[in-house]
Amino acid sequence: MDRLRFGICGLGFAGSVLMAPAMKRHPSAEIVAACDPNAETRAAFGRDYGIATYDSLLPMLDNTDLDAVYIASPHQYHCEQVVLAAERGKHIIVEKPLTLSEDDAQRMVDAVERHKVQIVVGTSRSHDPVVKTMRDIVRSGELGRLAMINAWNYTDYLYRPRRPEELDTSKGGGILFSQLPHQLDVIKTIANAPIVSVRAGSGKLDPQRPTEGHCAAFVTLSNGVFATLAYSGYDHFDSDELQFWIAESGREKRPNHGGARKLLVELTPAEEASFKTQRLGYGGPVARNYAATEANRKQPHFGIVIATCERGDLRPCPDGVLIYGDDGPRTVPAHVGRGAYGQGDTIDELYDALVGTQPTLRDAAFGRNTVLACLAVLQSSKTGREVPVLP
């Protein structure tokens, strides 16, 4: 199999701005169809990529010759769409979070198993080359046993323009289902183990954006490694200041504290959703900026992540991983995949599983464990108690 023929489901920020250009350049991928209910986006994307487009997943599955689908629709559609694709024998990349409930996550695990298709949950920032490199260093044993990981990120997440459901926790809104999966997946990937329990606090600090915007959690993994995560999305402190002013995407960044909040002043929810499509959607200013700066990217990251081993600490840096060992710090280059950072590595993971090189790491069971951990964060925040994730 030279190339995977992909259909993209959902042409918003993740589908059309982040993944489609990465897929176009990836040596083992080809975009052959796409679907989205938004007629305008669909028409523009279909024209530019020279492919057939559909208004929903089913006609795309039934009318095109696909090996795999990449599902980048809003969270609430992931479960039905994964099950549909699996039933038709298509391999799958599904955006994080896998889904929003334990029952749906189990349905997805069962569907891919029954229909013997491969699935990768991603892109999450755990696909970044810096995370793979940290994981490889830990696995090599050169720094001794991994003991703990601390992952902290302070961003403007809550003030990036949103669809209404992205600000409603019951519909998967807020940081818990959209941002924590990145940190949880990074921790799990470096530690090479699932999460067994969570003790967390989270809350809502802005009544105008009534969903969780901050969280601190203590996470225990099945191999005894423990971790903390802290996330704040209030556009005040920006932890990229401690990441050499390199943004999450690996692009250089100018300090702009409070800038995201100002862009939203006095927009109704409907105006904000449309502003999101204009600003972050296909062909918008962010897409144009990303295309123009792709060649100058440093390594993407998800804030400060420090892994502590017996004989050294590790953390991502713009060119790779900094190792602070017994003899001081040194940088090792990141283990870069075959395509664009993160998205390309996600395609690599599916392709490698299909050609038998390596099984997928972020499979449905991995995604299910992350969903259960997100739900445990919510529950623990309410009860003030540690919540088991795995028996």
Ligand SMILES: NC(=O)c1ccc[n+]([C@@H]2O[C@H](COP(=O)([O-])OP(=O)(O)OC[C@H]3O[C@@H](n4cnc5c(N)ncnc54)[C@H](O)[C@@H]3O)[C@@H](O)[C@H]2O)c1
């Ligand atoms: N990995 C990442 O870095 C990353 C970044 C952003 C979003 N995401 C994930 O991608 C998903 C989409 O988020 P987004 O920010 O791109 O949203 P978005 O609002 O930018 O785009 C969503 C798109 O899906 C379309 N859509 C709506 N219902 C659909 C359906 N039933 N079938 C197909 N398409 C449908 C919309 O018309 C829109 O074009 C979310 O699950 C989110 O968590 C991941």
